Amino acid sequence: MSKPELNYKHLHYFWTVAKEGGVARAAERLGVSPQTISGQLGKLERDIGRTLFTQVGRRLELTEAGREALRYADEIFLLGERLREALDEPALGQASRLTVGIADSVPKLVAYKLLAPVVEASPQLRLVCHEGEFDELTSALSRHKLDIVLSDRDLGQAQQRRLVARRLASCPIGIYAARSLLEKPGAARNIADFSHAPMLLPSKRTSMRTRLDVWMDAEGLTPNVVGEFDDSALLTTFGGNGAGYFPAATVLTEMLSRQYDAELVIELSDVNEGYYAISLPSRLPNLHVARLLQSALP
Amino acid sequence: MSKPELNYKHLHYFWTVAKEGGVARAAERLGVSPQTISGQLGKLERDIGRTLFTQVGRRLELTEAGREALRYADEIFLLGERLREALDEPALGQASRLTVGIADSVPKLVAYKLLAPVVEASPQLRLVCHEGEFDELTSALSRHKLDIVLSDRDLGQAQQRRLVARRLASCPIGIYAARSLLEKPGAARNIADFSHAPMLLPSKRTSMRTRLDVWMDAEGLTPNVVGEFDDSALLTTFGGNGAGYFPAATVLTEMLSRQYDAELVIELSDVNEGYYAISLPSRLPNLHVARLLQSALP
DNA sequence: CCAGATCAATCGAAAAAACCGAATATTAAG
DNA sequence: CTTAATATTCGGTTTTTTCGATTGATCTGG
Structure with missing residues (x-):
């Protein structure tokens, strides 16, 4: 033999x-x-x-x-x-860099809140952030150019064999408006009024848009859409400056109030935004990636 | 450098x-x-x-x-x-053996139905089946002694980092009884009667038991439990021979009728049994494992 | 169509690496 | 204290890897 x-x-x-x-x-x-x-x-x-x-x-x-x-x-x-890289690290098992991709559709504040615990746990960690579209980022992940991707979208069926997604947090969505807009005569204050109010929405491909469409359909609303955005930060900027009513995760309420003087008009209790960490199914995960995945809420 | x-x-x-x-x-x-x-x-x-x-x-x-x-x-x-094994296979990429662990709690017929498509797709495949308890099997999986495990339980939170589970199918549960039992005077025929009927149940640790307990609690039933079983086949044998009323997945109805002359007494429409395939998160899966995972129902 | 350039494969000799035998030091057990 | 078991070090030998020279095939440009 x-x-x-x-x-x-x-x-x-x-x-x-x-x-x-x-x-x-x-x-x-x-x-x-x-x-x-x-x-x-x-x-x-x-x-x-x-x-x-x-x-x-x-x-x-x-x-x-x-x-x-x-x-x-x-x-x-x-x-x-x-293996070579791991052994080159001065602090064993602790990679000194964490390269993370953040989907445009994830609010910066949410990304910060998700990443903060990891950074705090390892003071000498160098965090490298890239932004981009979902497909772009997952592709970079597959080619080992990123350690992890933060997104508001779950993986499609086809990708589930090569990548793993983990829901880290979820948050109800609210409709916001700048105070300047709300003080105009005839401003929308409740659901029924939204049919004529100017509305800013995420673009078609995002998961939040899909869920908002379902909600508006259920409520019988046919809003006057004045803008669609890929990038949630851009949407928020327009909305915060009074361009129209706009949706955002309710974790952002305080930030929106302080930074833009925008107010929560209505909270959609059954429309939730989920945030996912997508990574390669490695059995030897980077310590920081492991920490991030473990920080998932129950 | x-x-x-x-x-x-x-x-x-x-x-x-x-x-x-x-x-x-x-x-x-x-x-x-x-x-x-x-x-x-x-x-x-x-x-x-x-x-x-x-x-x-x-x-x-x-x-x-x-x-x-x-x-x-x-x-x-x-x-x-x-790599060496893969290159030794006469038919490239097709391992000639598939070693699968089947949890005791999975009915043999279900295991057969799940595995049949894989076997049919590769006529020269040699299927090696082992039975055992859930923990035993997942441990063997981690040590690469098994290619895949079939179970009626999802993974616990702790195991989700090392293993991946995929729901392959799900099926409503029913309560069955042998005809001999049903023909006795005062036999239970509807929910209210179950409080005094002799009942066979899966043992505490199984997921089906947990869900049955929830259901019985909701219905206000305090059954007379005359037997608990780890192995679903043993439970079925006792039940089929008239030892008591017993639960089983409704895919088994025909088999139970033919083989044991047992009848479906009541179907629990909102209690479902899920069947999972558990595997290692390899990026180079065995062809047969890949087929099995892909056969998941929508 | 031909000449020069490019590529991979082969052969034998040189260089490098792996390997072993003998010897040493240290530790655990009797 | 002696003996057996363990890892290591030091030289020389054996095996493997490497390279230079060469060949045969194939593509490219004039």
């Missing part, structure tokens, strides 16, 4: 060749001669008893076995890299 | 030493001399700039850095092993 251990050096050459798309480029990248790569690659193929590449023209192409092997090699060398 | 590549051979020695608990045992296992291990281990420590072991007495003990490294090494060499 032969059981030759897998040669990880050979596998690493194979992986580099596949990534770089050729023996020559891989050799340059690794600082060795192409003959070396070619020879060791041959050994690997003999060891495992499968051809990994076929020579088509003067180019190498992955075989089916090669593609399969590459999937594993990707994981293996990613882990190796992270 | 120094960036010496991680030496996986050294890491493998380190991993084996940690697993076997000593240089000597590791050397024997790997078929090399202890000096070799010791030397290569020293090189690894110099390469990464951390001591991995401290010599306490004549034994080696992992340092903090060592424990951290070991977590990664575990993943890496598990992947290496699986």
